[in-house]
């Protein structure tokens with residue numbers, strides 16, 4: 001009847017959404033494309049309901065197409081008589097294997113209904129794990145940095161696939177970025193590491209990302225005035241309160257949270 005593409009989040013079982021958990025519990029078979037996603041899925045459904053799919057470790061497009069055709073045929077058979085789920089780490093629509101499945105089903109099994117349950121992606125989870133705030137008014141780009149590459153240009157970047165941190169670091173620092181690395185964030189499997197020292201993570205681990213920011217790109221926020229107004233004891237005086245309220249209101253108008261026009 002339906003195939004649910006379920007995002008499992010970064011790896012900790014309690015970061016699966018309530019809707020995702022329900023889809024997993026209701027599915028007749030939960031298909032998993034890898035070992036890590038399987039270990040998260042088994043926190044929510046018994047092993048007996050997990051269906052493993054075999055994908056060759058190859059870039060050969062012919063072999064990949066053949067593997068996806070086979071996987072889609074099996075999933076379509078299950079989804080014809082009941083409900084199936086296909087899980088991916090993070091979000092199914094962000095740099096994910098799920099796209100291959102969606103395209104293959106659309107081509108060969110268009111009768112299968114598809115529903116996607118979004119997951120907590122590393123694209124957003126990194127901010128909490130690394131203690132970073134992407135403030136209103138700033139921009140953020142997503143890039144890949146596999147094989148030691150150092151993409152540059154945007155003021156702020158999340159870099160996926162940081163497999164050679166020391167080489168990537170050299171290029172980023174030369175281009176004027178401050179860089180923080182995160183490995184196995186919100187994951188139960190393996191050690192979580194957050195560091196700005198690339199030599200601390202020089203061993204290759206696919207589940208590594210980086211956040212790179214140009215220091216001069218910081219966007220002033222209305223509430224920064226609280227910190228400027230605080231005295232040595234750390235207490236905030238009421239100096240500037242009117243200005244702050246006015247700035248916050250106009251920020252709300254910009255973001256569409258407050259009605260605009262002449263309202264004061």
Ligand SMILES: C[S@@+](CC[C@H](N)C(=O)[O-])C[C@H]1O[C@@H](n2cnc3c(N)ncnc32)[C@H](O)[C@@H]1O
Nearest residue numbers: 010090091094095121122160161184185207208
């Ligand atoms: C193919 S992408 C999959 C992204 C996933 N669909 C998502 O939405 O988070 C894999 C890359 O995401 C990053 N990544 C995913 N989960 C991570 C985690 N828990 N900790 C650190 N990096 C992670 C790594 O850079 C990894 O190379």
